[in-house]
Amino acid sequence: xxxxxxxxxxxxxxxxxxxxxxxxxxxxxxxxxxxxxxxxxxxxxxxxxxxxxxxxxxxxxxxxxxxxxxxxxxxxxxxxxxxxxxxxxxxxxxxxxxxxxxxxxxxxxxxxxxxxxxxxxxxxxxxxxxxxxxxxxxxxxxxxxxxxxxxxxxxxxxxxxxxxxxxxxxxxxxxxxxxxxxxxxxxxxxxxxxxxxxxxxxxxxxx
Numbered sequence: 001x002x003x004x005x006x007x008x009x010x011x012x013x014x015x016x017x018x019x020x021x022x023x024x025x026x027x028x029x030x031x032x033x034x035x036x037x038x039x040x041x042x043x044x045x046x047x048x049x050x051x052x053x054x055x056x057x058x059x060x061x062x063x064x065x066x067x068x069x070x071x072x073x074x075x076x077x078x079x080x081x082x083x084x085x086x087x088x089x090x091x092x093x094x095x096x097x098x099x100x101x102x103x104x105x106x107x108x109x110x111x112x113x114x115x116x117x118x119x120x121x122x123x124x125x126x127x128x129x130x131x132x133x134x135x136x137x138x139x140x141x142x143x144x145x146x147x148x149x150x151x152x153x154x155x156x157x158x159x160x161x162x163x164x165x166x167x168x169x170x171x172x173x174x175x176x177x178x179x180x181x182x183x184x185x186x187x188x189x190x191x192x193x194x195x196x197x198x199x200x201x202x203x204x205x206x207x
Contacts, residue, residue: 007070009036015186030060051083058090066098077129081136099148100192109171153185154178154206168203177207
């Protein structure tokens, strides 16, 4: 498939690019600084620009079969939601229908999956702007008419890809470790390119 990846130089995005290429896809990424790409490949094309620039976003999206959004801004807000809004608008203009968006566990009906620390300390205080950004990001995706999947991973670790984690558990599920490797998150995002199981659904993933 022809796949556009946003957030390609981030901690999840780097894994997404590598795994998408390994799966045989043609990959286009939007990056502010191509020198920050950690991989080169004959099937990898970089567009230089910013996700908050509608023209750059459209240059990245046009001609693609699917789009993966793995935008990150650390503890800060704005970029995830506004970038995703512009991506959705570009997809609507160019006729691209498949959107796979990485959010976070705890948004929407998955709040019940979190423990006290994540609900009230991490997302309630320390990571409040980032969490609010994901909430707005999901609102844009849920309101659009694309074939979307919102993936809600728990906290990231640097472990290897195992494929051994829980997925699509109910929002009432408790007792999760609330950890998952970045490589496994990327693997699940890439899986959605060829698996329609979770179209218009919001699966959580965690150990």
